[in-house]
Amino acid sequence: MAALPFVLLLLALPPAIALSLEIHYYRYSCPRAEIIVKRVVEKHFQQDPSVPAGLLRLHFHDCFVRGCDASVLVDSTPGNVAEKESPPNLTLRTFDVIDDIKAELEKECSGVVSCADILALATRDAVALSGGAAYALPTGRRDGTISRAADVQLPSPSSSVETAEADFRSINLDLVDLTTLLGAHGVGFCHCSLVTTRLYNYQGTGLSDPTMDPAMLASLKQKCPPEVVLPSNITRDTRIFLNQATSKPFFLDTSFYQGLFGEKAVLELDQGLAFTDVTSKLAARYVRRPKRFVHQFSKSMIKLGYVGVLTGEDGEIRLDCRKVNNGTQTTLS
Known part of the structure; x- marks a missing residue:
């Protein structure tokens, strides 16, 4: 299926949000970024057809808490219990897929592609592998430096x-x-x-x-x-x-x-x-x-991917998706 007419999505978003991300954001800084993401996702999918479901859930749980900033990927430390340790997140998986993609991208262009974009792109490619469309996904997200289990509030499967x-x-x-x-x-x-x-x-x-x-x-x-x-x-x-x-x-x-x-x-x-x-x-x-x-x-996946994004000088580009760069999370809320 052809890519969606992205201009229609832009018209549905507030101007500040619509301009914060862009298609092929890494076209100069890391031209093969999306190719690498797709290749690694395909490798994992061939080994486990449930990978798309795992990535979809991981992306949703990330975006619903503090926005799409890859905070769900961060490991706990002695001084902090991270999001992935909260009860609703204990069954999250496919962290290994993200780790593998990040490792390949660090070899290709170190410190350039954010973990938040990796998760969004990997989910897009997984959706296409499972029967959906390979939609045109805006990128340019940066990674958050806060991940707290106490912040996790998600819709309940038993909600009305x-x-x-x-x-x-x-x-x-x-x-x-x-x-x-x-x-x-x-x-x-x-x-x-x-x-x-x-x-x-x-x-x-x-x-x-x-x-x-x-x-x-x-x-x-x-x-x-x-x-x-x-x-x-x-x-x-x-x-x-x-x-x-x-x-x-x-x-x-x-x-x-x-x-x-x-x-x-x-x-x-x-x-x-x-x-x-x-x-x-x-x-x-x-x-x-x-x-x-x-x-x-x-369209709804693209819209989800805009929730609470960090861009510009906000956040950081993690070198390891499981931990913030300086090893200590910021305390600002």
């Missing part, structure tokens, strides 16, 4: 659509973006602990969620025991496919939305899209017009 919409609007994304980006749940896994309440004690009733397809309910109960897995034991938490309505769980398509209308969404928030007027109409439109979903998914 209304609550999630408010969370999205807090980072300048709207209901269309929410409905569209949740389509990323059409690929990859989640853990049983995220759905046990729907299976065994929905809203404190001691019963299963009545909006869940009975056949899927029975299947998930076989895979997910009623015991709640604590974050400290997250490695023992069974993984299940997020999209139970497809035979291609690593392919980004509209089967996720088809599943909503068959009450086959695994997460409560996802299923809620079928029960509100605007989101259900948009989901139905995506089912009828799959190319429209691909187009809007690209």
